[in-house]
Amino acid sequence: MKVKEAKEEDLEKILEIEKICFRGIYSYSLEDIFHFFVKGTLLVAEEEENILGYIAGEIREEVSRVASICVHPDFRKKGIGKALLEKFERKSKETSKLILLECNRSNPSLDFFLKMKFGIIGLVLNYYDLPFNNSRDAFLLVKPI
């Protein structure tokens, strides 16, 4: 399994994984994913030309932000999410001191971010337009890098 920069032909596959992971609740559109491809950072985990997961975000001066990270349900708990996030962290380190992200307070993936040494710095009530597991609230998480 390799983590690398997404290519334009990967975008449809990324969209498929995004839709499976967020079951259409607040999933990104193809336009959103294209935005990260052109203006942000879009990395994929690939094995034998299959896309197993991706991370999208923005690497900036001082503070970078992870907008989304998804691993196909059939390939979770195998270290793929960790590999994606670590590569994003290594790239962010070139310009940033901190990575920021938001995570729904009811999303079980919160434990993944805590394991990856993110810390909760706040809770934004009604952050999301639509609920996930009955919550629209987001935890704000940061990791100094």
Ligand SMILES: CC(C)(COP(=O)(O)OP(=O)(O)OC[C@H]1O[C@@H](n2cnc3c(N)ncnc32)[C@H](O)[C@@H]1OP(=O)(O)O)[C@@H](O)C(=O)NCCC(=O)NCCS
């Ligand atoms: C969050 C997500 C990307 C993690 O991907 P993954 O490939 O399963 O994660 P990894 O296998 O790399 O896990 C790294 C560590 O986190 C732990 N972990 C991962 N998911 C976890 C969970 N739901 N609960 C508790 N621990 C978890 C793993 O056990 C592992 O710990 P270890 O290093 O001690 O073995 C994946 O669950 C996912 O796509 N979720 C749906 C999309 C989502 O909600 N994304 C986040 C919001 S943007």
